[in-house]
Amino acid sequence: MYHVLLPVDGDEDRLAKQLETLTTLPGDDEITVTVLYVHEEVDTMPDEAGKSIIDSVNKAIGELQGVPETVEQAVDEIEAAGMPVDVVETQGKPTDRIIEAAEELDVEAILIAGRRRTPVGKAVFGSVTQGVILQGERPVFVAG
Structure with a gap:
């Protein structure tokens, strides 16, 4: 199993x-999948006493946001394909949390989907896919 x-x-x-790519991987009957959703953190200004409320704000945002329907959709389709699946929610910068989760879970590979952006868009907004490829130490499949 991988x-x-x-x-x-x-x-x-x-x-x-991503799901199309997942089902075409060799040995798909031996694959276990962890679906990861990253809640992005929000930066806040310190209050009058200089105390940051960022932790409580970020916790509340994660609880209020919930997870998108794509998480449940992914689980349903992966289970329908006969693969074991679990879900992990985390919070932080997506690139960092994806790489950290891959290491913590000791996965063999990361399967991520790219987003089409212009070179200027990548420079201004960054690219999670590019960051995971360049900064991570695990193999990365890019569904495109």
């Missing part, structure tokens, strides 16, 4: 590409 990390966001098109 373990694949499947980070998802709210984009159904990217999820469809």
